[in-house]
Amino acid sequence: MKFKFTHPTPSASEQTGPQYWRSLDEVANTPGFHDWVSREFPAGAAELEGVNRRHFLKIMAASFGLAGLGLSGCRQPQQKLLAYAKQPERIVPGVALYYASSMPTARDNIPLIIETQSARPTKIEGNASYAPYGGAANLFAQASVLDLYDPSRATVSLGKDKQTISRAAVQDVLDRVNAKLKVNSGQHVAFLVEPSTSPTRAGLVDLLSHSYPQAIWAEYDPSGVDSQENALQDLTGKRLRPLYDFSKSKRILALDANFVQSEPGALGYSRAFSKARKVDSAQDAASMSRLYVVESDFTITGGMADHRLRAASSHIPAVAALIAATILEQTSGDPSLITELRKSAQGLNVNEAWLRECAKDLVAHPGESLVMAGSDQPAAVHAAVYLMNQALGAQGQTVRYIAIKP
Structure with missing residues (x-):
């Protein structure tokens, strides 16, 4: 079926104003188009006058859409490929070359393997030789290779007058x-x-x-991840950073800490935590770790929790103080410290039965329990976490502390 379009006769104002073509038939009748075709395709220019005119327009339609009018044409740019005068060492065209590297972050360092083709990085993967991460890499590390090919990346230096300088x-x-x-x-x-x-x-x-x-x-980090070191420095006099061992943890309490996704070291933590949760038989279920989570937002860690308590972000310090007081009571802790912790949690509207059962389960597994808080939590929460881990015998078992430079 053929369709024929008849356009209305242009008005006087349309004839004196800018001229816009509405179909390929209209533009084919303009002198500028004839000149362009004769320059770009001299062999086919004659086909515009005669029976093959419509056939020629169909062939050229794709070229018009891609090249547009007024451009120099759709020819592919010419490039010259020259062989090496002196072949670089270890570079073979078509054979990948791999380098070991790492991606530093504010609190973590991700070991990586970089695949290169002809000295150009093309793929980033985790370094499997680092056992805690097992060859894993997060999405930021994998996508970082795109930064090298970002068209907005600065390639020259500019002076005060915005001119390129050498x-x-x-x-x-x-x-x-x-x-x-x-x-x-x-x-x-x-x-x-x-x-x-x-x-x-x-x-x-x-x-x-x-x-x-x-x-x-x-x-300086606006997220306040250094509050953990500040709290430990106030308690111990040393600037320390905790490292958690989820492979040895049978009972875990996470206070607004998304340790399987966004916390520093999440790649290793999620791997160790998943391994401790894996069971092959009904007999193994008794040895599986148990996770308690108190959080404000629903996170991946909260989705994996056996017991989850929802609490506002502003209530996390009071919840931590109340759980710490309960644990210290069950482990014969300092009465004056317990009183201070309970005083700081006054007025908190929370399910205290949930907190008591959580503390009881943690105390029942000394040396196998672990308490951690999100790195962005205030110093008071990290101080309470330190006291809980001390009372649970976690230090040297499920958590250890390393000294860092101030």
Whole structure:
């Protein structure tokens, strides 16, 4: 079936204003189109005059849509491929080359294997030689390879006038800044950066502090993940960071801590936790770990919990204090400390029977129980967690502490 479209005669205002073509038939009658076709396809220009005109337009329709009018054409750009004058070591076209690397974050470091093709990174996977992670990598690590091919990535340096400056000009600017800072050993200069576990950056920081001893190096994270170290420093006098062992934990209490997804070290924690939950028979079910979760949002960790208690974010400190007081009571803790903890939890409207049964189950498994709080929780919550783990005999068993640089 053929369709014939008849367009109305243009009005006077349409004839004096801008001209827009409404079909391929209309544009084919314009002089500009004839000139373009004769330049782009000289062999087919004659087909516009005669019986093959419509056939030629059908063939050219796709080209019009892709190239558009006024462009130089749809020819594929020419590129020249030249062989190496001197073949680089270990680079064979078509054969992947792998490198070991890592992705530093604020509190964690993910070991990686980078696949490259002709010196270009093409795929990122976890390093299976690191046993705690078992070759796993999160979505941010896998997607980080796209940053190298981001069209918005800066490729040149710009000056004050937004004009491109050369590498030598950049080096001259850095040399002048360096000479100016060395005059007063970096006094009145501060570097504000986000936290990172990168050993390369740690080495640069040491070099920077040696070159500018009066300069200030400050690391800040708006999520407040350093409240855990601050709480442990107040309690022990040392700046410590806890490392949890879920493979040895039979009873776990998570206080607003999504440790299987978003907490630092989640790749290793989720792997160890899943392994402890795996059972092959009915007899193994008795040895399976049990998870208690108190949280405000429904997380993946909460979805895996055996017992979950919903609580507002503002109530987590009071819940932690109340559970800590209950555990200390059942383990003959300091009465004055118990009184202080209960006083801080006054007015809390919560299911106390749930908290008592949770504390009872944790106390019944000394050395196999574990309590953890989300890294973004305030220092009071982490202090209560430390007291609970001490009372449960978790230190050295299901949790250990490592010293970190202040």
